[in-house]
Amino acid sequence: MKPRTRRYHRTRQAILDAATEIIHEEGPDALSMRELADRIDYSAAGLYEYFGSKEEIILAVCQEGHQRLAAYMLEVDREVPANDYLYGIGKAYVRFALENPDHFLLMFSYPEAAGAPENDEMHQENDSSYNILLQGIGRGISEGVFPERPGFGLDELGYAAWTMVHGIAMLRVTALREYPLDLDAVDDQVIHNFLRGLMTA
Amino acid sequence: MKPRTRRYHRTRQAILDAATEIIHEEGPDALSMRELADRIDYSAAGLYEYFGSKEEIILAVCQEGHQRLAAYMLEVDREVPANDYLYGIGKAYVRFALENPDHFLLMFSYPEAAGAPENDEMHQENDSSYNILLQGIGRGISEGVFPERPGFGLDELGYAAWTMVHGIAMLRVTALREYPLDLDAVDDQVIHNFLRGLMTA
DNA sequence: TAGTAAACCTAACACTGTTCGGAATTATAA
DNA sequence: TTATAATTCCGAACAGTGTTAGGTTTACTA
CATH class of the missing domain: 1.10.10.60 (Homeodomain-like)
Structure with missing residues (x-):
């Protein structure tokens, strides 16, 4: 070069x-x-x-944010049972939001920045945050930890998990930004409750 | 006057x-x-x-939005089992977001607009969207449909339900705004799965 | 009807993103 | 090394923004 x-x-x-x-x-x-x-x-x-334009700069910042979010999730230890690993994934997602609230909000204010630079199809590259989540669930399925129900396969399970952690993250950086009590412990219970729902057919 | x-x-x-x-x-x-x-x-x-200021106008618009969201949820038929009622509440929340995406996003970009006009404590007035949700869960508890677990009482259940519907709503108006496939059916499954988790101790 | 308060607008200020034209810098070719 | 070309950078300007000061019109009151 x-x-x-x-x-x-x-x-x-x-x-x-x-x-x-x-x-x-x-x-x-x-x-x-x-x-x-x-x-x-x-x-x-x-x-x-x-x-x-200014928008192009913001878009690039958002894309970097998505990579950083994925990096948070890649740091999670994989040498644990599938459900514990997924718990770690969820916590990492929320932790990124809490540590970078404005950046996180910006990322989801520009939906077009969610994918890769030269790719308009969503989350197609391998190390996107969503793909990491999906692989974790896929691992749980193949290990028999999460039974697939009819009409509720990998994609649906991934969607369900994403909505849950995203809901937690979003609420905590917007409506509950100034909430005085400790929500981390409640998050734990919510995530565990969700995973328990997945594990029991 | x-x-x-x-x-x-x-x-x-x-x-x-x-x-x-x-x-x-x-x-x-x-x-x-x-x-x-x-x-x-x-x-x-x-x-x-x-x-x-302009911000005051936007804030007032957001407050009206929260009232309209609550109106969506008040329209839900209460003459059904507690779990079916909560399902309706959740769907109403998501439906409001889908029918008013920009308004919905704005509401949660100004967290200070979440409460009542003369009230800085969150959701203290009775007919706030969160209180409606909380009352629905409270009904399920008192009717014995949702068993309270230790350390997972009304507040925690309400938080869990809110994060779930909010996650669905948020993703669908941001990252999944242009998603081509029908997500309504998947939402049904996700909500039902969540409610099933609440019903089984 | 006179006086006063509310309602409303014009003009301006400081700021924004963006563009145009030219100047300074750097790389390339003779 | 020198001349030419391309890139890089900036000052000035444009149209737009939210907001304010001052003055004018309108409406109510005594």
Whole structure:
């Protein structure tokens, strides 16, 4: 790769990093092209050499967020029973949301950013967060931990699990953002209750 | 009530209706003070006689949304077994989100709008959507349909039910907004599966 | 009918994302 | 090394935003 394109990619990444930083520090509304440019010693107009619009920058930030979310889930220890592993997956999903609330909200405000860069089909790449979840459930099925019911196969089980952890994560970063009591313990029970439902046919 | 204050309230409501209309037709980003004023034959500055800021208008729209959501849930037939009633509650929650996606998303982007106008404690008024859900679960408990487990009482059951329906609703208006297949049937199974989990101790 | 308060608008301010034209920098070719 | 070309970058401007100050019109009251 030529020095030119390498420098180009480095600047692109600097823009994305600064944007992520602003979103983390001051929220998504505070992200303006001029402040973003200031942080990396550019002018606002200069950014348009690297991104076509502000929306493109936000979209790229969202895509990075989805990768980071997947990274959270890949860190989970797999050397445990399938149901315990799935519990870890769910907790990782929620933990990412709690540790990056604005980023998490942004990711799901731009649905078109959910997939891979050059792929309009949803979650088709292998290491998407949804695919990791799906593989965990598939493992539980093949190990006989989760019995498949008629009309409630892998896809339906995956959908059910996703809605549950996503509901927890979403509520906790929006409506329950300031909730004073400890919800982690309740989350545990909710997830375990769900998994128990899957395990008993 | 004097004609003056009556006219004042009518204008206030006209502003909120127009704002809701714009959000429904063109999305929340298209809501500008000038277009909003144009729709009801005012100038942008004139609106500030009725609301302190654009955010106040959005907040009021969100509060109306929460009331409408509660109305959806109050329409559900109560003359059925407790578990069937809760199923109806859940479906009503999701149906509101699907029929008012932008409004629904906005409501949960402004967490401070979740409660009553003069009440910073969450969901304290009786006919909030969450309270309706909670009462449905309470009925199931008192009728012996849902057994209370240790450390998993009414509040925890309510939280669990809320996260589930909210997860379904949220995913379907964001990440799965354009999903081609029919998810209503899957939602049925997911909700029923959840309720079955509650019914079996 | 005179005086007062409410309602409303015009004009402006500071900000936003974006574009245009040219200037500075860097790479390529002679 | 020098001339040419391409890339990179910026200042200035444009149309739009929410908001405010000041003044004018309207409506109510005494």
